[in-house]
Amino acid sequence: MATTQDEGPVLQEPSERVSPRARVMWAVTAFANSVFLLGVYLLVGYAWDFVPLNVWLALGLAAVLLAYTVVMPLFRYAVHRWEVTDTAVYTQTGWLTIERRIAPMSRIQTVDYEEGLLSRLFGLASVTVTTASAAGPLVITALDKARARELIEVLTRRADVVPGDAT
Structure with missing residues (x-):
């Protein structure tokens, strides 16, 4: 984190x-959600008598969902950092x-490790840092399992040595 002489820390x-x-x-995940959403649309459309317009709408929805499935992970990966x-x-x-978001070490109350079902299939885990903030916890998702475990140890050690009551 950089600092300036007059302003203090710069994010x-x-x-x-x-x-x-x-x-x-x-x-x-995006593909599975897209298939589910398209399936629901087709079932509802079939129940209400498909018309040619519904076929074009279904194709349009499928194109949008395909674009979402391809683009979202790329943008999300480019942005997600910690x-x-x-x-x-x-x-x-x-x-x-x-x-x-920033959580000072002195405000950390708990540090949690989680492996969801899909995360486990990809060898990934999440670390959740809980503070007294009204904005909720900081969550670092999609870390390699070993890196997540290492991060838990580092955060626990550092939060323990920083003075403060975490409130």
Whole structure:
């Protein structure tokens, strides 16, 4: 994190990236959601007597969902970053909108490790850093399992040595 003489710390883009396998996991998730949504549309359309217009709408919906399945993981991977310093945890998430969050080490209350079913298939895990913030926890998703476990240890050690009551 850079500083200026008069302004103090300047928020920079975090330096660490999530695992490259995250792109594939996000694409698989988007594809599954797209197939489900298209299936629901077709079932509803069939129940209400398909007309030629519905076929064109179904093809248009399929094209939009295909584009989403291809584009979203690429944008999301380009944006998702994280970084841990001696004093804070930084995250940047999103793909259409970008959110950057900072949690000072002195505010960390808990650090959690999670492997969802799909994440486990891709060898990935998430680390959740809970603070006293009303904005909720910071979540670092799609990390390699070994990197996530290492991050848990680092955060636990650093949060333990920083003075403060985490409130």
